[in-house]
Amino acid sequence: MDISRQKTVLETRRAELAVALQAVERELDQPATPDWEDRSTERQGDEVLEALGQAELNELRRIDAALARIEDGSYGLCQTCGDAVSDARLTLLPDTAFCKNCAV
Numbered sequence: 001m002d003i004s005r006q007k008t009v010l011e012t013r014r015a016e017l018a019v020a021l022q023a024v025e026r027e028l029d030q031p032a033t034p035d036w037e038d039r040s041t042e043r044q045g046d047e048v049l050e051a052l053g054q055a056e057l058n059e060l061r062r063i064d065a066a067l068a069r070i071e072d073g074s075y076g077l078c079q080t081c082g083d084a085v086s087d088a089r090l091t092l093l094p095d096t097a098f099c100k101n102c103a104v
Contacts, residue, residue, distance in 0.1 A: 001087045007070050009094050010063050017060045024053040062095040069097070078102050 027049055032039050069075040076085050080102035089100055096103065 001076055001090055003070060003075060006075070006090060006094050007067065010066055010070075013094075014060060014063045014067075017056050017063070021053060021056050021060070024049050024056070028053075059095070062097070065097065066095040 028046055032042060066075060069077075076090060077083070078085055078099040078101075079097040081099065083099050083101075085096060085099045089096060
């Protein structure tokens with residue numbers, strides 16, 4: 001596994017998430033319309049944006065944890081059992097902290 005490539009992938013995704021989270025935040029900070037019917041529709045959209053933002057924030061935390069594991073040398077080792085995480089799994093899920101057996 002090329003750790004420097006994985007680090008680049010993680011850092012790139014982290015930057016994308018930071019931009020997306022800022023966009024969600026800006027959208028949620030928009031003032032509500034005075035029309036009650038429109039406000040109801042906006043509120044539904046806001047709930048979707050909040051859920052999306054929370055999912056992105058969770059991914060950002062996983063990426064930060066993966067980058068910390070790269071720095072301390074434990075990247076690619078399962079945080080539960082200590083076995084190596086397969087290269088295929090790390091390629092698919094570069095922020096994963098668990099081998100396929102422990103992720104279940």
